[in-house]
Amino acid sequence: MAEERESRRRRQNVVQDVAALATGLKTTLSEVFKPLVTVQYPEEKSTRSERYRGRHYLRRYDNGLERCIGCELCAAACPVGCILVIAAENTDEHRVSPGERHAKVYEINMLRCIFCGYCEDACPVQAIVLGPEYELSNVSREQFVYTKEMLLEPNPAQQDPIRVGQEEPRR
Amino acid sequence: MIRLTPPDPGGLYTNAVGHWIIVVAAMVAVIFVILTAAAYTVWFERVGLGRFQRRPGPNRVGPFGLMQLAADGVKLATKESFAPRGVDPVLYVLAPAIMVVAAFLAWSVIPIGLSSGFTYWIANLNIGILLVFAVSSMNAYAILLGGWSSNNKYSLLGGLRAAAQLISYEMALGLSLVPVFMIAGSLRLSDIASYSVHWGFYSGPVPLILLAPLSFVIYLVSAVAETNRTPFDLPEAEQELVGGYLTEYSGLKFVCFYLGEYVNMITVSALASLLFFAGASPAVGPFAWLAFFVKIVFFLFLYIWLRATFPRLRYDQLMRLGWKVMLPLALLNVVVTAVVLVAVQ
Numbered sequence: 001m002a003e004e005r006e007s008r009r010r011r012q013n014v015v016q017d018v019a020a021l022a023t024g025l026k027t028t029l030s031e032v033f034k035p036l037v038t039v040q041y042p043e044e045k046s047t048r049s050e051r052y053r054g055r056h057y058l059r060r061y062d063n064g065l066e067r068c069i070g071c072e073l074c075a076a077a078c079p080v081g082c083i084l085v086i087a088a089e090n091t092d093e094h095r096v097s098p099g100e101r102h103a104k105v106y107e108i109n110m111l112r113c114i115f116c117g118y119c120e121d122a123c124p125v126q127a128i129v130l131g132p133e134y135e136l137s138n139v140s141r142e143q144f145v146y147t148k149e150m151l152l153e154p155n156p157a158q159q160d161p162i163r164v165g166q167e168e169p170r171r
Numbered sequence: 172m173i174r175l176t177p178p179d180p181g182g183l184y185t186n187a188v189g190h191w192i193i194v195v196a197a198m199v200a201v202i203f204v205i206l207t208a209a210a211y212t213v214w215f216e217r218v219g220l221g222r223f224q225r226r227p228g229p230n231r232v233g234p235f236g237l238m239q240l241a242a243d244g245v246k247l248a249t250k251e252s253f254a255p256r257g258v259d260p261v262l263y264v265l266a267p268a269i270m271v272v273a274a275f276l277a278w279s280v281i282p283i284g285l286s287s288g289f290t291y292w293i294a295n296l297n298i299g300i301l302l303v304f305a306v307s308s309m310n311a312y313a314i315l316l317g318g319w320s321s322n323n324k325y326s327l328l329g330g331l332r333a334a335a336q337l338i339s340y341e342m343a344l345g346l347s348l349v350p351v352f353m354i355a356g357s358l359r360l361s362d363i364a365s366y367s368v369h370w371g372f373y374s375g376p377v378p379l380i381l382l383a384p385l386s387f388v389i390y391l392v393s394a395v396a397e398t399n400r401t402p403f404d405l406p407e408a409e410q411e412l413v414g415g416y417l418t419e420y421s422g423l424k425f426v427c428f429y430l431g432e433y434v435n436m437i438t439v440s441a442l443a444s445l446l447f448f449a450g451a452s453p454a455v456g457p458f459a460w461l462a463f464f465v466k467i468v469f470f471l472f473l474y475i476w477l478r479a480t481f482p483r484l485r486y487d488q489l490m491r492l493g494w495k496v497m498l499p500l501a502l503l504n505v506v507v508t509a510v511v512l513v514a515v516q
Contacts, residue, residue, distance in 0.1 A: 021481070028223050028480040038226045 048132040053115045055133040056108055058151045059126065061098070066152065067127035068106065069099035077122035082112035099125075106148040110136055197293045201278050209433040210240040215468075216475050223479035250422035258419065259320035266317030267420065267427030273309035274434035277302070281441050282361040283460065299360040300352070303442065304345060307397065307435065311337040314399075314406060317428070318416035329415025332486065333399060333406030339493035340396035340403075346501035347389035350508035351446050354382050364445045380447040385504045387447045389497055391473075394439040396493070398432060400474055402481035405489060440470035 039046050048054070059067050070087025088104035096102035119128050128151075138144055214229065214237060221228025229236035254263060280299035296302055311334050318330015355363040367376040380387045396403035407415035414420075417428055444466035484492065 024480045025476060029476065031225055032222045034225055036222075036225055036227055040227075 048134070052132050052134075053117045053120075053130040055110075055131050055136055056113075056119070056146070056151055057129050057131050057153055058103075058106060058148065059129060060153050060155060064155045065095070066097045066102060067125045068103045069097050069125055069127070070101040070103040071124065073122040073124065074119035074128050077118040079116060079118060080112045080114055082109040083107070083119060084109075103148065106151060108146045108151065110144040110146055111141065194293055198279075201293065202275060205275060205278055205434055205437065206430070208437055209430055210244070211237075212433045212437060212471055213243075213429075214240055215471060216478075219472065219475040220479055223475070244426070247426050248423055252422045252424070255322060255419050257322035259322075262316045262320035263419075264424070266313045266320060266416075267424040267431075269309055269316070270313035270431035271427040271434075273306045273313065274431040274438065276306040277438045278434075280360060281438070281445065282364065283463065295359065295361060298358045300348065300358050300363070300442075300446075303360075303438070304341070307438070308337070308341060310397075310431070310435065313428075313431070314416045317420065321416070321419035323419050325413045326416050326418045329406045329412045329418070332412075333416060336396060336399070336403065336405060336489060336493075339490060340393045340497070343389055343493060343497035343501045344393035344397055346498070346505060347386045347393060348446065349501075349505045350383045350386050351379055353505075353508055353512055354379060360442075360445050364449055366449075376449055378447060378449045383447070383504070383508065385500065386508075387443070389501050389504065390443060390446070392492075393497060394443065395474065395477060396489070398435045398439055398474075400432075400436065401478040402483050403489060404483060405486060436471060436474060437467060440467045440474070443470050 061067060068085075070085055072085045072087065075081070075083040075085050084105060084107040085103050086105035087101045090096055090100060090102050115130065117130050120126075120130055136144075217239070218228035218230075218236065229239040232238040232242045254260075279293040280296050280302050282295065314333040314337070315330045318326040318328070318333070321327070351363060352358055355366045357363060363379070365376060366379060399406050405415075406412075407417055412418070417425060420428060441463075444463060448466050
């Protein structure tokens with residue numbers, strides 16, 4: 001009696017096993033007809049989130065003046081010390097930013113930067129922001145030190161924007 | 172029933188010179204066609220597997236990635252021919268040669284239908300299917316010798332596994348086809364493919380899968396095991412044996428093994444089509460070769476489908492399936508078919 005039950009159970013198992021194989025085949029076949037998930041980089045690019053932390057920008061006010069006031073808070077906040085700021089006084093003849101001082105030199109060593117965004121948080125005038133660009137590869141170490149000219153947004157007052165590379169400015 | 176002379180299209184084969192010309196030309200053509208077919212089988216598998224995993228597969232080299240295999244071939248051919256220390260110098264080179272030669276040899280007897288009708292290209296042996304089995308068994312030598320001569324324990328284990336697996340499944344594979352021979356009454360592949368019946372009001376060809384369905388199932392499973400494909404790919408189980416018998420092979424020697432595997436895939440697909448689905452028989456219609464091609468592609472797709480679906484069997488499961496399920500089923504199939512045949516006649 002027990003043997004008979006055992007053999008019946010085993011028969012059912014064979015049927016169930018074959019059915020399980022068929023289920024597996026059906027599952028994989030249904031995947032064929034679903035759309036591909038691959039993003040064909042570099043022709044296609046996935047979208048960045050609003051808060052994505054990529055390449056840095058130095059922003060301007062709408063009248064073309066630089067936001068940066070050379071306070072060096074970003075350099076102080078930077079955990080890896082990749083930001084160099086050397087400030088200079090603003091004069092009435094040579095006004096770069098609205099405050100007392102402006103950044104004469106502003107350099108970021110992109111090889112050191114860990115893209116933590118602390119500089120963005122530390123900035124009292126929202127001058128430095130991290131943009132969406134992430135393709136920052138280059139061929140020599142020297143080219144990874146981004147100077148102020150590279151970081152600054154184009155001046156809306158001037159029709160000749162100071163820009164290096166293909167990067168689009170942040171909105 | 173067994174004819175020793177082949178059918179003679181246009182008197183070419185009875186002419187001594189014409190015979191050799193046609194045979195040599197056919198050999199060259201078959202090698203070229205099969206090489207190309209193997210390359211595109213690899214492409215088909217990579218794209219097919221990609222689709223199963225919702226990715227595009229190779230699509231960079233040429234349109235739809237069709238030139239990917241040319242690029243891969245150039246890369247592999249220009250690689251350094253490296254052999255590790257302590258390999259057996261003769262067997263290490265001989266193993267991939269056996270693999271690729273055996274794979275191509277099977278195609279000498281496989282009839283390829285042309286638009287003019289059912290004909291053969293190189294040889295129309297009255298024991299064609301036996302020759303296919305004989306040369307496909309040589310894969311076991313290639314894999315075993317390759318594993319043994321590589322002076323590497325992973326290669327050796329892979330080679331031993333392969334030998335045990337091939338021997339186990341060859342029994343079931345051979346026996347699964349015995350009912351087919353009994354029904355068709357011939358071992359000649361063209362006879363089996365063009366098998367036809369006279370059943371009362373119906374008189375004409377019939378695909379043998381209708382008469383021997385169990386044979387087809389056993390053949391299909393055993394053929395997957397014979398070609399070392401997933402889910403029976405234990406000889407080259409990369410997670411546990413690095414690359415199995417392939418571990419120490421690179422460059423063109425690796426190509427030989429790889430090519431052999433894919434040609435074997437095409438061979439068993441072609442055999443399944445010939446033995447069970449009437450192959451390229453003229454009864455299929457004027458586009459017999461196209462029907463043959465479609466059937467082969469279908470079986471190749473089945474292979475890829477299986478690979479995309481099933482995980483690898485454990486070694487004891489493999490042996491149990493081979494000896495305790497496939498072999499008894501195949502024997503039972505032979506006996507039942509014999510009884511039915513005698514009862515019918």
